[in-house]
Amino acid sequence: EHEIISLITRACIALRIETERVCSYITEEFRGEFLNVAFRLILHPAWLCYAAIGPSCGKPPDIFPYWNVTIPGNKPVKQPLIRPKDGLPTLKVVQFSDVHVDFQYKTGGKKDCGEPLCCREGYTLDDAGYWGSLNANCDIPLRTFENALNFTREQLKPDLIFWTGDIPAHDVWNQSRDAQLEHIQVTADLLSRYFPDTLVYPSLGNHESSPVDSFPPPGITPSEHLSNSWLNKFVEKVWSRWLPPESLPTIGYAGYYAVQYSEKLRIISLNTQYCDNLNFWLYLNNTDPGNMLQWLVTELSWAERADVRVIILGHIPTGRSDCLKAFSWNYYKIIDRFEATVVGQYMGHTHQDHFALQFSEESDHHPTSFQFISPSVTTYSNLRPSIRVYTLDGNYKKSTYRPLKTETYLLDLNRANEKNETVWEMEYDSVSAYNLTWLTPETMYQLYHRFKDDRAFFYKTYFQYKFHLQPNNPCNDSCYNNNLCEMITGRSGDPSICQNLSLKEQEMYFEKNKMC
Numbered sequence: 001e002h003e004i005i006s007l008i009t010r011a012c013i014a015l016r017i018e019t020e021r022v023c024s025y026i027t028e029e030f031r032g033e034f035l036n037v038a039f040r041l042i043l044h045p046a047w048l049c050y051a052a053i054g055p056s057c058g059k060p061p062d063i064f065p066y067w068n069v070t071i072p073g074n075k076p077v078k079q080p081l082i083r084p085k086d087g088l089p090t091l092k093v094v095q096f097s098d099v100h101v102d103f104q105y106k107t108g109g110k111k112d113c114g115e116p117l118c119c120r121e122g123y124t125l126d127d128a129g130y131w132g133s134l135n136a137n138c139d140i141p142l143r144t145f146e147n148a149l150n151f152t153r154e155q156l157k158p159d160l161i162f163w164t165g166d167i168p169a170h171d172v173w174n175q176s177r178d179a180q181l182e183h184i185q186v187t188a189d190l191l192s193r194y195f196p197d198t199l200v201y202p203s204l205g206n207h208e209s210s211p212v213d214s215f216p217p218p219g220i221t222p223s224e225h226l227s228n229s230w231l232n233k234f235v236e237k238v239w240s241r242w243l244p245p246e247s248l249p250t251i252g253y254a255g256y257y258a259v260q261y262s263e264k265l266r267i268i269s270l271n272t273q274y275c276d277n278l279n280f281w282l283y284l285n286n287t288d289p290g291n292m293l294q295w296l297v298t299e300l301s302w303a304e305r306a307d308v309r310v311i312i313l314g315h316i317p318t319g320r321s322d323c324l325k326a327f328s329w330n331y332y333k334i335i336d337r338f339e340a341t342v343v344g345q346y347m348g349h350t351h352q353d354h355f356a357l358q359f360s361e362e363s364d365h366h367p368t369s370f371q372f373i374s375p376s377v378t379t380y381s382n383l384r385p386s387i388r389v390y391t392l393d394g395n396y397k398k399s400t401y402r403p404l405k406t407e408t409y410l411l412d413l414n415r416a417n418e419k420n421e422t423v424w425e426m427e428y429d430s431v432s433a434y435n436l437t438w439l440t441p442e443t444m445y446q447l448y449h450r451f452k453d454d455r456a457f458f459y460k461t462y463f464q465y466k467f468h469l470q471p472n473n474p475c476n477d478s479c480y481n482n483n484l485c486e487m488i489t490g491r492s493g494d495p496s497i498c499q500n501l502s503l504k505e506q507e508m509y510f511e512k513n514k515m516c
Contacts, residue, residue: 165205
C-alpha cells in the first residue's frame with residue numbers, strides 16, 4: 001500500500017497536477033477509500049478471469065449498470081395549475097447553499113497561492129479582504145456567514161430556512177473528520193442563535209465528508225471505520241434540534257429524511273451524494289444506494305394518497321453530468337410519475353444561479369417539474385456572496401405551496417472591504433426581471449422559450465444573474481447554446497435533450513462550470 005500511494009504522489013508532483021504539498025496530503029487523504037475500492041474492483045473474479053484469459057472468459061463487469069426502482073402505475077390525469085388569488089397567505093423561505101466557511105481565512109492572505117484554496121497564508125498588499133475576496137480561489141471567513149445570518153434575521157425575516165449543504169472550505173487535501181464535524185456544529189449553532197424560533201431543513205453536501213465526495217452506502221465498506229456512520233450519526237444529533245424523532249432514523253442510516261411541515265406539506269431531504277460520480281464507493285455498487293429512491297417512491301405514494309404536497313431538497317442537481325446516469329434517470333421517472341405531488345425542488349452545488357427543467361415521458365413531453373439551483377454564500381470562485389429568497393403560496397387550506405417569486409441578494413464585497421460597511425442589495429427578483437408572478441413548470445418552460453427567441457433578453461438577465469456579472473461580459477454562440485441546453489437538461493447522459501449539441505460538448509461545458 002505504501003508503494004502504491006508513494007507512486008501516485010510522485011506522479012501527481014511530476015505531472016504538476018498540484019503543488020508538492022497538496023499532492024502529498026491528498027493521496028493520504030484518499031488512501032483508505034482508493035485502495036479499498038481499487039483492490040476490490042481488481043480482485044473481482046470477472047476482472048481476474050478477463051485479465052488472465054481474455055474475452056473468451058467473458059466480459060468484465062459493468063461498473064455502472066442500469067437499474068430500476070419500482071414505480072406504481074395509475075398516474076393521476078394532469079390537471080391545469082391555477083394561480084392562487086392575490087392576498088392569500090404566503091411563506092417566506094430563505095435558502096443558504098454552499099457556505100464553505102474557512103476557519104483559516106486570513107485578512108491580507110495571499111489570493112494567488114498556487115493551491116486550490118488561498119487567502120490563508122502569506123501577506124501581500126491589497127490581497128485577501130476582511131469580508132472575503134473576489135478574483136481568487138478563496139472561501140469566506142465565518143464572520144461573513146454570520147453577517148448573512150444577521151441580515152436575514154433583521155431584514156428578510158423568513159418563516160423557514162432551507163440549508164442545502166457544503167459547509168466546510170475547499171481545502172480538500174488537508175481535512176479530517178473532526179474538522180468537518182466542527183464546521184457542521186459551529187454553523188448549526190450560529191443558525192440556532194440567530195433563528196431560535198425558525199425551522200431549518202438541512203441537506204448534506206458532498207464537502208461534508210472526509211475525504212470529500214466519500215459517501216459509502218450502508219453495508220458497502222469492509223469495516224465500520226470506513227463507513228459514513230461517523231457523519232450520519234453526528235448530523236442526526238445536530239439536526240434533531242429542528243426535526244421530530246420520527247425523521248431521524250433515516251438520517252443516521254444514510255443521511256436522508258422526510259418531515260411533515262404542516263398538514264398538507266411534507267419536506268423531503270435527499271442525500272444526493274448517492275449519485276455523485278466522484279463518490280468512488282459507488283464504483284462497487286451504485287444500485288439505489290441506501291435504498292433511498294425506493295424509499296422516496298414510498299413517501300410520494302403516501303403523499304399522493306393523502307393529498308399532501310412535497311418539497312424536495314438536495315445538493316447536487318440530478319440532471320448534471322456529475323450525477324450518475326442510472327440514478328438520474330430513475331429520479332427523473334419518479335418526478336414524472338408524481339408531478340402533481342412534488343411542488344418544488346431546491347438544490348445547490350454549482351455556486352451559480354440557474355434552473356433545470358424536467359419533462360414527461362408521455363407523448364406530449366410536457367414539463368413536469370424543475371429544480372432551482374441556488375447561488376452560493378461563498379465567493380469561490382469569483383462570485384459575490386448570495387442569499388436566495390422564495391415566496392411560496394401557503395400556509396392555508398388548499399395551498400399549492402408552489403413558488404410565487406424568487407429574490408436574490410448579494411453582498412457588496414468591495415464596499416464591505418473598503419469601508420467596512422456590509423450592504424446586502426437585491427440583485428433581482430423574478431417579477432421585475434421576468435414578469436413572472438408564479439413559477440411553475442409551464443411558466444419556466446415559457447421563460448426558456450423567451451430566452452431561446454430573444455438572445456438579448458437572455459444576455460441582459462439570466463446570463464448576468466447566473467454569474468453576478470457586470471455588463472459587457474461576453475457570451476458567444478457556444479456559451480449561449482450551452483446555457484439553453486442546461487436549462488432543459490433534467491437528466492444526465494441523455495444525448496436526445498439538446499439536438500444541436502453533442503453529449504460530449506454538453507458534458508465538457510458542465511464539467512467546466514461545476515463545483516466539486
